[in-house]
Amino acid sequence: MNVLVVDIGGSHVKMLASGHTESRQFDSGKDLTPRAMVDRVREMTADWRYDVVSLGYPGKVGPNGPEEEPGNLAHGWVGFDFGKAFGKPVRVVNDAAMQAIGGYTGGRMLFLGLGTGLGSALVAERVVVPLELGNLPYKTGELLSDRLGKRGLEKYGKAEWVRMVGEVTGVLRVAMMADYVVLGGGNAAEVDPLPEGVRRGGNADAFTGGFRLWEDDVEPHDRPPSTAWRVVP
Amino acid sequence: MNVLVVDIGGSHVKMLASGHTESRQFDSGKDLTPRAMVDRVREMTADWRYDVVSLGYPGKVGPNGPEEEPGNLAHGWVGFDFGKAFGKPVRVVNDAAMQAIGGYTGGRMLFLGLGTGLGSALVAERVVVPLELGNLPYKTGELLSDRLGKRGLEKYGKAEWVRMVGEVTGVLRVAMMADYVVLGGGNAAEVDPLPEGVRRGGNADAFTGGFRLWEDDVEPHDRPPSTAWRVVP
Numbered sequence: 094m095n096v097l098v099v100d101i102g103g104s105h106v107k108m109l110a111s112g113h114t115e116s117r118q119f120d121s122g123k124d125l126t127p128r129a130m131v132d133r134v135r136e137m138t139a140d141w142r143y144d145v146v147s148l149g150y151p152g153k154v155g156p157n158g159p160e161e162e163p164g165n166l167a168h169g170w171v172g173f174d175f176g177k178a179f180g181k182p183v184r185v186v187n188d189a190a191m192q193a194i195g196g197y198t199g200g201r202m203l204f205l206g207l208g209t210g211l212g213s214a215l216v217a218e219r220v221v222v223p224l225e226l227g228n229l230p231y232k233t234g235e236l237l238s239d240r241l242g243k244r245g246l247e248k249y250g251k252a253e254w255v256r257m258v259g260e261v262t263g264v265l266r267v268a269m270m271a272d273y274v275v276l277g278g279g280n281a282a283e284v285d286p287l288p289e290g291v292r293r294g295g296n297a298d299a300f301t302g303g304f305r306l307w308e309d310d311v312e313p314h315d316r317p318p319s320t321a322w323r324v325v326p
Numbered sequence: 327m328n329v330l331v332v333d334i335g336g337s338h339v340k341m342l343a344s345g346h347t348e349s350r351q352f353d354s355g356k357d358l359t360p361r362a363m364v365d366r367v368r369e370m371t372a373d374w375r376y377d378v379v380s381l382g383y384p385g386k387v388g389p390n391g392p393e394e395e396p397g398n399l400a401h402g403w404v405g406f407d408f409g410k411a412f413g414k415p416v417r418v419v420n421d422a423a424m425q426a427i428g429g430y431t432g433g434r435m436l437f438l439g440l441g442t443g444l445g446s447a448l449v450a451e452r453v454v455v456p457l458e459l460g461n462l463p464y465k466t467g468e469l470l471s472d473r474l475g476k477r478g479l480e481k482y483g484k485a486e487w488v489r490m491v492g493e494v495t496g497v498l499r500v501a502m503m504a505d506y507v508v509l510g511g512g513n514a515a516e517v518d519p520l521p522e523g524v525r526r527g528g529n530a531d532a533f534t535g536g537f538r539l540w541e542d543d544v545e546p547h548d549r550p551p552s553t554a555w556r557v558v559p
Contacts (some may be wrong), residue, residue, distance in 0.1 A: 217558035218558055225500060230497065268459050
């Protein structure tokens with residue numbers, strides 16, 4: 094079965110299908126409606142063959158798709174019928190969850206997304222638990238998302254920020270009983286050297302995660318297989 | 327199908343079977359081996375009819391049973407064949423996880439056990455994720471388990487301890503994206519008034535959790551049903 098993975102971000106929409114190695118992308122932004130996204134994706138992948146679609150969505154996702162409108166795209170995503178628009182079975186998951194699934198290599202993994210804020214998700218076997226650990230206080234009382242997010246990097250400088258990342262990942266790894274931590278997000282590359290038990294996610298993790306969402310699937314695709322990856326609500 | 331639930335603690339072992347309302351118990355302690363536990367349970371429940379057994383174990387449990395020896399009982403629990411000893415199918419889960427399952431009423435629930443330390447588990451649908459949130463620092467830098475555990479209650483006094491419980495449950499509820507918090511453990515009764523979004527678990531939660539472990543089960547009991555409760559490793 095061939096899968097088309099679409100990773101929807103605030104700056105770009107990226108696509109990759111089974112059997113291909115070069116992803117394609119277009120710019121996104123405040124004007125992008127779900128209809129425009131689907132039309133553009135279908136147009137740009139017209140020469141790719143796929144049976145099903147995985148969508149990484151930049152916002153909260155429930156059993157029936159997006160549950161909140163995206164912060165950096167147009168509105169209309171909640172309640173949109175992606176399956177009808179693509180004419181194929183579609184699975185939608187949160188974009189950080191999709192990336193976490195792609196970076197998973199067994200055991201219990203804590204995913205931390207170092208971007209504007211601090212994304213987080215816990216993965217154990219094929220269960221994904223989205224979290225909001227950025228709302229925990231750092232020992233000084235500030236939020237972790239303020240310390241480890243983009244503003245923290247600017248405010249404290251790289252050396253101190255890297256030290257804090259090491260300290261916080263160590264604490265969270267124990268508290269969440271994680272065997273290892275995977276760092277994603279735009280600022281993961283800044284964490285050098287990497288703390289013990291921490292590694293950087295790969296650029297292709299979101300695509301790998303999208304492919305994995307359909308692993309072991311059997312037709313008629315109307316419900317997930319018993320071994321499916323599951324993002325708990 | 328009738329279930330015998332056995333809740334193994336450091337002070338008592340408690341039993342209840344389907345169709346009965348009065349639990350039975352005996353004292354446990356440093357001398358209790360798994361063999362002695364099974365013999366005593368079988369003897370004290372000889373007039374009860376049950377097909378399968380749920381064991382709540384005070385320690386880490388993996389797919390093959392206990393993974394660490396209990397702190398307050400004799401040794402020999404890791405690798406012990408409970409199914410053979412009972413002559414029935416047995417499911418073993420961590421005792422806090424069993425209590426959390428019993429107190430669950432839907433949505434995403436954070437269970438906090440207020441005892442010697444701070445137990446914790448997240449429950450979403452039928453997935454249970456044991457955690458060690460007691461290892462997170464309080465804003466002063468001390469561990470949450472020191473602040474909210476037995477020593478914190480003694481050191482800071484009830485009023486300040488209750489205030490801290492309210493503060494910490496509020497923060498953890500947001501960070502763990504929990505719809506509500508359930509307090510278990512011996513000191514849960516001390517939390518009065520209860521903070522918003524927080525409730526106390528019931529005394530029978532461990533038994534309810536044990537019964538739920540076999541819900542929807544079908545013979546031959548050799549693997550969990552697809553809808554089974556699942557404690558992730």
